[in-house]
Amino acid sequence: SQTIHQWPATLVQPVGSPLSLECTVEGTSNPNLYWYRQAAGRGLQLLFYSVGIGQISSEVPQNLSASRPQDRQFILSSKKLLLSDSGFYLCAWSRTDLSPLHFGNGTRLTVT
Amino acid sequence: GESVGLHLPTLSVQEGDNSIINCAYSNSASDYFIWYKQESGKGPQFIIDIRSNMDKRQGQRVTVLLNKTVKHLSLQIAATQPGDSAVYFCAEKRNSNYQLIWGAGTKLIIKP
Numbered sequence: 553s554q555t556i557h558q559w560p561a562t563l564v565q566p567v568g569s570p571l572s573l574e575c576t577v578e579g580t581s582n583p584n585l586y587w588y589r590q591a592a593g594r595g596l597q598l599l600f601y602s603v604g605i606g607q608i609s610s611e612v613p614q615n616l617s618a619s620r621p622q623d624r625q626f627i628l629s630s631k632k633l634l635l636s637d638s639g640f641y642l643c644a645w646s647r648t649d650l651s652p653l654h655f656g657n658g659t660r661l662t663v664t
Numbered sequence: 665g666e667s668v669g670l671h672l673p674t675l676s677v678q679e680g681d682n683s684i685i686n687c688a689y690s691n692s693a694s695d696y697f698i699w700y701k702q703e704s705g706k707g708p709q710f711i712i713d714i715r716s717n718m719d720k721r722q723g724q725r726v727t728v729l730l731n732k733t734v735k736h737l738s739l740q741i742a743a744t745q746p747g748d749s750a751v752y753f754c755a756e757k758r759n760s761n762y763q764l765i766w767g768a769g770t771k772l773i774i775k776p
Contacts, residue, residue, distance in 0.1 A: 598763055652698055655709070
């Protein structure tokens with residue numbers, strides 16, 4: 553069976569510090585990978601999407617970047633965090649464009 | 665712009681009764697719809713999906729109904745249990761577009 557791991561679960565970082573959130577998927581190959589952000593009590597906003605190693609599509613211009621160094625690894629980064637980067641970050645994978653997304657348990661990021 | 669939305673932000677249901685959560689979508693070209701359940705502090709969990717060539721699909725205690733004429737999607741939960749308490753999101757997608765369009769979410773509260 554497939555599993556998705558996302559860490560850390562919670563993170564408190566000062567403004568201006570770097571960020572690296574990691575996500576890995578097990579039990580499948582060549583998945584579509586996604587990074588979402590969710591504001592409190594709101595829906596999900598797609599940040600980045602990847603169909604393969606080194607292929608990243610960005611949906612929202614912002615202070616964040618994503619990389620896919622390996623088939624089942626997806627990393628969300630920032631060089632300098634802003635207060636507005638606080639939120640709940642979710643990694644997800646899917647087999648195809650028309651199959652369900654399966655989410656990790658998220659990282660609660662607080663920028664202080 | 666095109667969007668998926670929910671009629672009710674909060675739904676209170678007596679334990680043991682059936683729950684119906686509704687969702688409206690505006691893009692008639694959407695051909696894939698998904699329901700997710702999100703518990704507090706966790707990532708969304710896939711419940712059930714339906715393609716536009718169907719009008720009904722059943723899972724374990726859940727049924728999704730799709731009415732393309734009025735662009736309406738609903739999730740029915742039979743014999744609601746305390747563990748069903750969560751926020752429920754609908755999402756839609758067009759075949760040519762990898763991005764899921766998410767509704768705002770409905771919070772389901774189970775009364776003992």
